[in-house]
Amino acid sequence: MQLLTKKYNFLQENAILGLLFSFSIIEVLAELFSFKVILFAFRPLVAILLIYLYWVTSKERNVLFYMTVFFLLLTSIFILFESILFLILGLIGIFTHRILLIFYIIKLNNIKDFVPILIAIIPFVFIFSYLLSISDEIPKGSYYPLVAQNILVSILAGVILSNYFMNDSNNSPWLAIFGLLSTALYFTVFIEKCFLSNLPPTYFRPLAMILYVTSYYSFYRFVIDAETINAKKEAITVTQ
Incomplete structure (x- = not known):
């Protein structure tokens, strides 16, 4: 019975993954050809499928994962509209999504020493601040939101970078992959909005969509890995 359950869960997980990447390909094509109706219909499905995939595969089903991806879902819907x-x-x-993301990663990795994080944040803050200072194409009213975004992305990148070097016992390669892809995603959007806004969006948005899907799939895999590692540590502690 247990073997049948595992086989069913494996097939279900692969079916969801197939849908996730199929919808992603549709989204990339929709971005490439600017089909807004398809974007509106399919973009939220990426976050919804991640939530369902986590529900199927996770034993913990942590509410923080649902909250983090839920705000990602809301954002993916709101940015499709053009009203203020x-x-x-x-x-x-x-x-809210990025704050929850930072807190969740710190919690999963049991980070207690924040000095390496503060050191790791500095180069990211410097790079994004420099790019912001030399940009002549910042949209009106976007300067302070961009500053806030730069700070949050720098903190997120600093948390991931410091964890990679300082926390060998609780490291998942998926966290490093997520950090690389999510930083590349933000950098792509930042360059498009602040330096190359005169170019058609089809130059950047298909790439941004690919980075979006692959980065958050990596985040999901990191969460599953971290939960497994933490469960094993708790089991060892109990037996001792």
Whole structure:
């Protein structure tokens, strides 16, 4: 019975993954050809499938994962509209998402020493601040939101970078992959908005969509790995 259950869960997981990457290909094509109706219909499905995939595969089903991806889902919907209200809601959503993301990674990796994080943040803050200072194409009213975004992305990158070098006992390669892809995603969007806004969006958005899907799939895999590692540590502690 247990073998049948494992086989069913394996098939279910692969079916969800197949849907996830199929929808991602549709999204990339929609971005390439600017099909807004398809974007509106399929973009939220990426976050929804991640939530369902985690529900199927995780034994812990941590509420922080659902909250983090839920705000990602809200943001992916809000940014499809062009009104000021939805823009503000999108900014609130992405700020909340990134704060939860940082807190969740710190919690999963049991990080207690924050000095390496502070050191690792510095180069990212410097790079993004420099790029912001030399940009002549910052959209009106976007300067302070971009500063806040730069700080949050720098903190996230600093947490991941410091964990990679300082926390060997609780390291998952998926966290490093997520950090690389998510930083590349933000860098791509940042360059598009602040330096090359005169170019058609089809130059960057298909790439951004690929980075978006692969980075958050990597985040999901990191969470599963971290939960497995932490469960094994707890089991060893109990037996001792």
